[in-house]
Amino acid sequence: MVELATIKPFFAERQDVLNEILGRYPDYGRRSAIMPLLWEVQRAERYVSEARVHEIAEIIGIQPTEVKGVMSFYSTYHEHQVGKYHLQICSTLACSLAGSDEMYDFISEETGLVNGETDRQGLFSIQKVECLGSCTTAPVLQVNDTYYENVGKSRCKVLLDALRRGEMPEPWRERYGDNEGVEKAKPLQNTAKTGGNA
Amino acid sequence: MKVKVNDVELDLPPGTSAIDAVFAAGYDVPYFCSQEYMSPIGACRMCLAVVGAPRKERDGSWIMDEATGEPKIFYFPNPMATCTTAVMEGMVIDTLSDVTKKAQGGMMEMHLINHPLDCPTCDKGGACELQDRAYEYGSGESRFVFTKRHNEKHHALSDLITLDRERCIHCKRCVRYFEEVPGDEVLDFIERGGHTFIGTVEDGLPSNFSGNITDICPVGALLDTTSRFRGRNWEYDHTRSTSLDDASGSAITIDARTGRIERIKGALNTQVNKNWIDDGTRFGHEYVDSGDRIKTPLLRKNGKLEPVTWEEATHFIAEKLKTLSGDALGIVLRSDATLEEGVAAKALADHLKTGQIDHYPRYASSVIPANPASFNDLATAGAIFVMADATEEVPMIDLRIKDALKGVNPPTLMPHGVPIADLRLKERMPRKTNILTVAAPYRVDLMKHAGQVIDYKAGTEAQLLQQILDGSTDAGKALKESLTAADNAVIVLGAFVLNSAEASKLADDLAKATGAKLMKLGAMANSFGLEAQDVLPAKSDYSYPNMLAGSAKGLIVSGLNPAQNAEVAQMLGGLELLVVHDLFENETTALAHVVLPAKSGYEKEGTVVNLEGRYLSVNAAPVDGGQAVDFTGVVKELGDALGERLEGRSVRSSRRLLKKELELDLNDLPLEGTVVAAKSGKVSGLKPNSSGNALLVPSMVRPEYLSRNPHLLASTGGNALRLHPADAASYQLSNHDVIRVSVGGFKRLLSVHISESIPEGTLLLPALPDQPAGLVQVDVNSIRKEQFALEVA
Numbered sequence: 001m002v003e004l005a006t007i008k009p010f011f012a013e014r015q016d017v018l019n020e021i022l023g024r025y026p027d028y029g030r031r032s033a034i035m036p037l038l039w040e041v042q043r044a045e046r047y048v049s050e051a052r053v054h055e056i057a058e059i060i061g062i063q064p065t066e067v068k069g070v071m072s073f074y075s076t077y078h079e080h081q082v083g084k085y086h087l088q089i090c091s092t093l094a095c096s097l098a099g100s101d102e103m104y105d106f107i108s109e110e111t112g113l114v115n116g117e118t119d120r121q122g123l124f125s126i127q128k129v130e131c132l133g134s135c136t137t138a139p140v141l142q143v144n145d146t147y148y149e150n151v152g153k154s155r156c157k158v159l160l161d162a163l164r165r166g167e168m169p170e171p172w173r174e175r176y177g178d179n180e181g182v183e184k185a186k187p188l189q190n191t192a193k194t195g196g197n198a
Numbered sequence: 199m200k201v202k203v204n205d206v207e208l209d210l211p212p213g214t215s216a217i218d219a220v221f222a223a224g225y226d227v228p229y230f231c232s233q234e235y236m237s238p239i240g241a242c243r244m245c246l247a248v249v250g251a252p253r254k255e256r257d258g259s260w261i262m263d264e265a266t267g268e269p270k271i272f273y274f275p276n277p278m279a280t281c282t283t284a285v286m287e288g289m290v291i292d293t294l295s296d297v298t299k300k301a302q303g304g305m306m307e308m309h310l311i312n313h314p315l316d317c318p319t320c321d322k323g324g325a326c327e328l329q330d331r332a333y334e335y336g337s338g339e340s341r342f343v344f345t346k347r348h349n350e351k352h353h354a355l356s357d358l359i360t361l362d363r364e365r366c367i368h369c370k371r372c373v374r375y376f377e378e379v380p381g382d383e384v385l386d387f388i389e390r391g392g393h394t395f396i397g398t399v400e401d402g403l404p405s406n407f408s409g410n411i412t413d414i415c416p417v418g419a420l421l422d423t424t425s426r427f428r429g430r431n432w433e434y435d436h437t438r439s440t441s442l443d444d445a446s447g448s449a450i451t452i453d454a455r456t457g458r459i460e461r462i463k464g465a466l467n468t469q470v471n472k473n474w475i476d477d478g479t480r481f482g483h484e485y486v487d488s489g490d491r492i493k494t495p496l497l498r499k500n501g502k503l504e505p506v507t508w509e510e511a512t513h514f515i516a517e518k519l520k521t522l523s524g525d526a527l528g529i530v531l532r533s534d535a536t537l538e539e540g541v542a543a544k545a546l547a548d549h550l551k552t553g554q555i556d557h558y559p560r561y562a563s564s565v566i567p568a569n570p571a572s573f574n575d576l577a578t579a580g581a582i583f584v585m586a587d588a589t590e591e592v593p594m595i596d597l598r599i600k601d602a603l604k605g606v607n608p609p610t611l612m613p614h615g616v617p618i619a620d621l622r623l624k625e626r627m628p629r630k631t632n633i634l635t636v637a638a639p640y641r642v643d644l645m646k647h648a649g650q651v652i653d654y655k656a657g658t659e660a661q662l663l664q665q666i667l668d669g670s671t672d673a674g675k676a677l678k679e680s681l682t683a684a685d686n687a688v689i690v691l692g693a694f695v696l697n698s699a700e701a702s703k704l705a706d707d708l709a710k711a712t713g714a715k716l717m718k719l720g721a722m723a724n725s726f727g728l729e730a731q732d733v734l735p736a737k738s739d740y741s742y743p744n745m746l747a748g749s750a751k752g753l754i755v756s757g758l759n760p761a762q763n764a765e766v767a768q769m770l771g772g773l774e775l776l777v778v779h780d781l782f783e784n785e786t787t788a789l790a791h792v793v794l795p796a797k798s799g800y801e802k803e804g805t806v807v808n809l810e811g812r813y814l815s816v817n818a819a820p821v822d823g824g825q826a827v828d829f830t831g832v833v834k835e836l837g838d839a840l841g842e843r844l845e846g847r848s849v850r851s852s853r854r855l856l857k858k859e860l861e862l863d864l865n866d867l868p869l870e871g872t873v874v875a876a877k878s879g880k881v882s883g884l885k886p887n888s889s890g891n892a893l894l895v896p897s898m899v900r901p902e903y904l905s906r907n908p909h910l911l912a913s914t915g916g917n918a919l920r921l922h923p924a925d926a927a928s929y930q931l932s933n934h935d936v937i938r939v940s941v942g943g944f945k946r947l948l949s950v951h952i953s954e955s956i957p958e959g960t961l962l963l964p965a966l967p968d969q970p971a972g973l974v975q976v977d978v979n980s981i982r983k984e985q986f987a988l989e990v991a
Contacts, residue, residue, distance in 0.1 A: 028628065053399060062383065068399045069386030 007051045010041055011059065018059070030060050034070045038077055047078040075129055082125040083118045085163045087111075088142040091128040094135035099152070103139050104128065106153055110160055123164070146171045203291045211610075215619035216280035216291055217245050222613050225293050227280060228302060228331040229618065230309070230416040231369040235472050235609075236378055237627075238281040238619035241370050242309070244331065246277035246301040248292040260288075277301040281619040299335075306336040312347040312392070313417070314364045322418030324431035328367065347392060355385070356402035357913035358423050358481050359412060363395045366419040372396060372411035374625060379474060380407040381600050381629070381647055402913070406589055406643065406898060407597065409480035413464050413473065424481055424909045425453070425461035437819040438465050438869070440806055442534045442799030443479040443900065445565075445720040446573075446594035447808025447871065450475060452800050457822030458487045459800055468608070468616060469870045470573050470808065476593035478898035478910075485906035486798045486821060491781055493824020496793040503783075503793060508825065511792050512839035518752065518775040518791075519550065519840070527775070528554035528750035530742050531733060531829060532757030532967055533722035536804025536816055537864070539756075539829035540724070540733040541855055542846030546754075546833050549844055553736025554750055557728040558758060559721040559970035561693065562886055563702035564878030565809070566729055571688045571715035572810045572873065574608055577601035580684030583677060583714070584636045585659070585705070586692020589643040591719045591896040591971075592809065595690060596644055603629040603647060633684070635677050637662060639694065639893060640962060641955040650677065656893045656960060657973055659694055659701035667708050678712060687714035693721065693896055693971035697886045720809055721970055723799070727807030730876040731856075741883025746770075754779070756829050757796065759902070760968055761785035763943040779832055782906070795826040802828045803849045805856075805864045807876075813862065814871040890973035892941065892961035901964040919948035920962040926952045929978055940980040944969055947984075 011018045017040060025032045034056065041052045048071060057064040071077045078086075089095075089104050104126075108114055111124045118125040134140045137149035141156070148159060148171055162169045201208045201216075203223035210219055215238060220227050230242040250273035253261050260269035271290050277298060280291065292298060310332060317323045349363035370387070373396060377383045382405040388397045396419075412422045434453040441448045441462075448471035451463045462483050464475040495511035496503040519527070527550055529543050535557065547555040576582065577598045589596040601608070604627050609617045632649035636642065639656035652673060654662045662674075669675035681687040689709050695701045696718060709716045720726050735741045739749060746766045752775035761767040762785050770776055770789045778790040787793045801823050804816045827835070830848050837844035846852045853864045860874060899910055901917045919937065926932065935950040941963065948963055956962060965971040 050399065063400065065386045065398045065400055066383050068397075069388055072388040073390045075390075 007049075009055050010044070010052055011037075011055065014040075022059075031062055031066070033060060034067055035074075038067070038071055042077055047081045075127070081118065081122070082127075083121075083123050085124050085143050085168075087124060087126045088129045088132070089126065090130070090132040090134075090138070090140045090142070092131035092135075094131075095138040095140055098138035100139040102153070103141065103151055103156055106156055107141075107160070110157070143168070199285050199287050199289070201285045201289045201291065204294050210285055212285070213621055214285050214612075215617065215621050216247070216249060216278070216283040216285055216289070217619050218612055218614075218617045219285050219289075220245075220247065220280060220291060220293055221618060226334075227293050228306070228335050229281060230327060230331070230367060231371060232281040232619045233371050233375075233414050234466075234616040234618060235620070235623075236371070236374055237623040237625050238621065239370060239374065239625065240279035240282035242367070243279055243305050244302060244309070244335075245280045246305065247280050247298050248295050249274050249278040249280065249283060250290045250292075251286045252288040282621075284621055302335045303337050306332055307340055307342075309367050310336065310340060311342045312364070313367060314346065316365070320365065320418040321421050321426055321428075322365075322415075322431070326418060327416035349395060353397075354423070355398065355420075356408060358477065358909055359403065359408060360421050360423045360426055361396065362419050362421070365417045366396060367417055368394055368396075369416055371414045371416065372420060375411055375414060376403075376405060376408075377626060378604075378623070379410070379597060379600065380405050381603075384408075385411070406476055406478075406593055407474060409477045410464060410474050422461050422480070424484060428460040429453075429455040434460065435820050437800075437817050439800065439817040439819065440723075440808075440814040441475065441479045442723040442802075442806065442816065443482060444476075444592045444594075444898075445723055445725055445809040446470060446592045447723070447806060447810075447812055447814045448475050448479060448594055449814075449869070450479065452483075452819035454800075454819045454821055457820065459483050459819060459821055466616070467814075467870050468611065470810075470812070470814075471594050471597075472616075474594075474597055476898055478593065478900065481910050481913075482900055482903065482907050483800065484908060484910075485781075485903040486800055488782070488906040490783065491823070491826075492783060492787075492793060492795045493826065494795060495825065496787075496790075498791050503787070503790075508835050509839070511794065512835045515775065515777055515792055515836060516839035522752040522775055523551065525552050525554055525740070526751040527552045527754070528556075528740070528742075528745040528752070529754045530555070530745065530756065530758060531557045531728065533557050533559055533720070533725045533728060534799060534806075535724060535728065535756065535829060536802055536806055536849075537724065537727045537731055537813075537856060538804045538846070538849045538852035539802075540728045540731045541852040542830040542833040542844075543756075544731070544733060545844050545846035545855075546836065549837075549840075549842060554740040554745055555733060556735050556740070556742040556745070556883075557725075557733045558742040559965075559967050560725060560729070560881060560884070561696035561702075561721060561970070562699045562881070562884045563696050564729060564881050565696060565718040565720040565725050566811070566876050566878040567709070567716035567718050568706070568878075569709065569715050570809075570811055571717045572812075573598050575686060575715055576688050576690075576717065578607050579686050579688040580633060581680045581687040581714075582634050582690065583681060583687075584634070584644060584648075584690040584692075585638070585663075585695050586690055586719055587638055587640075587642040587644075587896055588690055588692060588719065590898045591692050593898050595717070595719070599634060599644065600629075600647065603631060603634060605630050633680075635680075640895070640957055640960065652677075653957075655957075656694065657888060659698055660704055663695070663701055663704035663708060667704060667711065678708070681708075681712035681714050684714075687712060688717060689714045690717045690719065692719045693965070697970070697972045698888075717809060722967070723808075724806040726809055726811060726876070727805070727813075729879040729881065730807060730811075732879050734879050734881065735883055738883035743885075744883060751775075753777070754832075755786065756780070756832070758968055759784045759786045761789055762945065762966075762968060764945075765943055779829065781826075794832055795824055797823055797826045797828045797831075801826065804828070805853075805867070807874075808871070810873060811876050812871040812873045813860075813864065813867055815864070815867045886970075887942070887973045887975070890942070890975040891959070891978070892963060892974050892976040894941075894965035894969055894971050894974050895962050896971050897964040899964075902966055915951075916949040917947070917964050918951040918962075920951045920953060920956050921960075922956045922958040923952050923954060924958050925956075925961065926950065929981060931981070931983075936984040936986075938980075938982045938984060940977040942969060942974040942976075 206223035227245045229245040250271040252269035263270035353361040437452040449465035449467035494505040497506040634648040635650040636648040637652035666674035754777040756779040779794040834847035
């Protein structure tokens with residue numbers, strides 16, 4: 001049990017946000033607010049700590065275990081602090097066939113991290129995730145909330161270098177068979193001089 | 199509805215599940231997730247069967263099969279989970295076809311993919327649903343050649359329950375149980391898919407009924423920590439009995455091996471506890487096998503108790519009794535003595551011509567109501583008023599009230615027993631909390647689930663009841679109206695009301711005025727029966743407290759320890775004869791002339807009457823108690839020494855007497871017991887405290903045995919003195935301090951538990967058999983902190 005008294009409640013100064021979220025649901029469906037509340041916390045703090053789980057449970061009037069059960073079901077909620085750039089590698093079928101394992105190995109080698117880890121500086125976290133719903137542009141890498149598609153080794157390298165410099169490149173998106181037609185990939189600016197195997 | 203299962207045609211009521219139809223027809227399907235008294239969810243997919251039903255034309259006539267001229271059966275495209283499928287008119291269920299067999303075999307293989315198959319070292323082995331079903335329905339081979347998922351094997355969910363996460367097959371019984379039965383959602387699935395495990399983020403499992411998940415787990419994932427690695431299922435002697443822990447008369451199974459009790463499990467009594475028991479009953483058995491039990495009679499020789507034969511002990515008593523004839527001798531039984539023991543004690547008192555006979559603890563008013571409510575009345579009640587700490591006094595009341603809140607009546611029994619899948623039950627059902635009103639002098643567990651909560655000051659029960667009766671307060675008026683308006687209203691009265699004759703009378707009046715039925719929570723397991731059998735003093739001057747105040751010159755005490763009180767101890771020291779019949783040496787045996795070894799509630803043969811007036815059998819488990827006997831045995835041995843064949847010299851002899859009186863053969867009671875109407879006895883001679891700075895409260899865990907129940911002791915942290923932070927500050931106490939304090943003359947060892955929810959100015963501490971629930975004066979100047987020397991290695 002975490003002592004709430006020692007940690008400032010998250011929603012104490014966000015009563016308007018809290019009321020707006022709770023107002024969306026009828027009284028008997030109050031527990032529906034679990035997910036938006038979790039999301040609110042995560043957006044602000046980049047993860048949901050145990051103390052916040054207890055706080056949300058108390059707001060809704062249920063047991064913390066239930067909040068934890070919901071939270072852990074979705075891989076998008078994080079129990080531990082993730083890095084500034086959360087690299088999410090799609091590892092479901094289409095991406096796997098298109099080389100997501102190789103992408104994972106490459107990123108793992110580059111960053112020195114394995115699935116679920118965050119580096120010491122708090123810059124990168126890597127995580128294998130299930131289908132990101134962009135199978136036509138496999139393999140896909142999601143950085144925080146941004147999709148990077150058709151990520152081969154060289155693109156990956158460029159992307160990681162940019163992130164290391166603190167730049168978040170514009171997402172390159174390639175759509176096929178879409179109503180809006182093909183969106184051309186922006187030419188990659190290979191600004192950083194890359195080493196040996198690039 | 200006409201349903202055909204394989205070749206058997208049945209007529210079943212609408213709403214029956216297909217799985218129950220299969221069992222009613224005498225066929226079998228495997229299942230793991232369905233559980234009696236819980237919602238069916240179709241999680242394990244084991245109960246698959248080929249199911250079909252006829253369809254109707256638009257005009258309402260059946261679509262006919264031209265070839266046979268019968269209504270055409272349209273089969274579902276895939277096998278259906280029969281537990282979540284309701285029967286339909288003309289439904290056909292096929293559990294024997296190859297399609298069904300293949301589907302079930304496939305599911306079995308799937309369940310075993312990640313199961314460690316460590317049956318040889320698993321406590322569930324031999325009584326495991328997964329193991330049995332794998333033999334019956336599995337193919338015996340697995341095509342899964344990859345590495346199995348590995349996970350924690352010994353995760354302590356709480357101090358009392360151990361979880362093996364590898365064995366779990368995710369049937370969700372335990373998760374649903376907590377939400378549906380006690381209503382405390384303290385366990386849930388964490389993660390998802392193949393990574394799912396059950397877990398909690400609470401501190402342990404904060405529920406009073408957590409142990410039941412070890413009974414319903416279909417595999418060896420959830421195990422009772424007290425019995426882990428103690429024996430194999432086929433080595434246990436399973437004895438079905440009745441719990442003597444509280445007045446509910448809950449059915450239990452005692453599993454004993456080589457003379458020791460290894461575990462207690464819940465047993466089915468559809469009228470009382472269904473399948474469930476509370477944690478106090480389940481885990482509170484270890485004291486029986488404690489090494490310091492008295493196993494032979496002891497006789498004081500030269501100031502020291504020495505082991506002797508029964509003959510020597512009883513001859514000594516018989517000699518003394520020659521001088522102690524008539525009313526000089528007192529006989530007292532503890533209130534969880536069986537009816538047979540009560541009859542024996544009365545026979546002995548009659549033979550010795552003494553009117554000084556009593557049972558204790560008991561209350562100042564009768565526990566036999568004129569219009570008693572049954573547990574099923576409670577579970578179907580339209581309005582409930584609880585004036586008690588019901589969860590601690592008789593925990594089963596708590597669970598059955600929660601049935602009433604769901605508004606689902608107890609199921610109708612099927613030919614195979616309780617329906618396996620009761621389709622009326624759902625996950626997360628809305629609860630009708632407004633039908634429940636709880637009144638107590640402090641915050642009790644049931645208040646979480648109550649629509650109306652009444653706080654009152656301890657000792658003012660009579661005033662509160664008067665207000666309700668008069669309708670002089672808004673809350674009181676509303677309560678009285680709802681009790682009157684409801685079809686089936688029940689009033690539950692606990693120790694605090696029963697301890698006051700005045701409050702008790704007013705409660706009876708309230709019941710009469712509103713037409714509500716009454717439930718009176720007796721102090722111990724057989725309070726009802728011993729009162730009905732009139733194991734009571736001939737006149738009020740002869741009550742147990744009066745005996746201790748000096749009305750007796752000799753005393754035979756069974757199961758009680760009055761010498762905890764220093765004043766009483768002095769008086770007992772001056773007695774001409776003090777015989778103590780008990781399990782352990784204590785303050786009273788230290789003064790006794792003779793100590794006789796007693797049987798625990800698990801070793802006795804007998805009958806108890808629960809708070810409904812239900813006669814229930816208590817059966818003896820094979821436990822090594824040495825030369826211990828119950829009170830009928832004491833009477834027999836004394837009779838032999840006196841040269842008399844006394845009535846009640848054995849359970850059989852007592853039952854012969856009872857049969858004449860009750861017209862009920864106690865050798866032949868049904869498992870569910872028999873309710874016999876009873877009249878209240880002449881209870882008198884008790885003058886409970888009407889003032890004090892502390893309240894002795896009932897507790898689910900028996901405080902007198904807690905120090906000998908190591909697992910319960912660890913999980914509860916010992917008998918607690920609960921108090922408000924302000925009081926703690928004024929007595930300079932902090933949380934978890936262990937203190938010795940004088941409570942109404944009793945020396946008590948308590949651990950401090952500070953909580954905001956305790957009313958300021960009142961200390962709460964557990965009642966003892968010798969110090970029943972009610973107000974008491976704590977001598978706060980006598981508080982002494984225990985010092986523990988911590989050795990640093």
